[in-house]
Amino acid sequence: MPSTSAIVSNNDTQATPSVILSENISLNKWEDMGFEWSGSVSPNAFYRLKAILATEHEQLELRLDAKLYRRSNVLYLAFELTGNVWLTCQRCLQPVAVDLTDSYNIALLDDDSQESLIDDEQDYLLLDEIVTEQTPERLLPFKKLIEDEILLKTPLSPKHDDCEMVTSQVGNIPEEENENPFAALASLKGKL
Template structure:
């Protein structure tokens, strides 16, 4: 085995030692503890565990768990929160009022900047947040609101007025619709006058 392979296997073993073993997704990540060493978490999350998302979920359809793979790491002196969402949620169609599925599966990578001077260190297309705006200070720790950030991305992915591509609006009619009386066109009289001039 070459020395580079030895170094790789040692690095892999070291990174596995640093990964916290938690069965449920943490609400927050301690930046004091993990921003330099990195943080990884993988598991399933129940959609109803998100406080804001639960208000728009369809209660008539069973919700499946969302698979999450989270990685907090530092590259080029910039902290990144990368995560993969795999799954879907069921909302209520605003036309027919029946359940409609919304696909959430996507990859996300958000740069977490100490200040605006770090913007030059990331790609123009990359999403970023300023740590001072999102980190909650609970002495002696700086906490990154992980669950809230992931919920924000899920809510951005869900439409404000979800609807099926091919459904009719649910309309109930009460009573009979009165027939409109035909009214005489006011321009008809002008047309007859024009012919006489």
């Protein structure tokens, strides 16, 4: 099994090894100190992504480097994802590689008043909408947010760039005569 590592940063450069991508991050603990996670993760670890993966092809692990940090009184979740997944081509039904390599940076706002603190082009989410569990500890759904971004990057209808849909005709298709929609009116013309 490939090794996975996590680095948790709290300004003291402590490192703690981990083999699993955390479901949640405690905002009470990490929002002011910062949080970093680096490692490899299987695409099958994401439940909604797993449902659309091509089962007939081996999925390679994705490289993930994530960081939760605060800048100018705004909390950000930034991550870099490297790798691809295999999906099923919607034309030929064979596996097609879809590159997910990209950088993401999402502002996590406490409320609408913080919107003026970020650029107009900046992606943002309101913490009240994504931190839904009613516990004393505010938990950021870390794994779910990463999966959301992966699903947004994944095409709805994946296909090979050079794929032609294979069609074959079975039997003869009879030619239909196009009926004039006004033919019935023409027959009534002399009767009225």
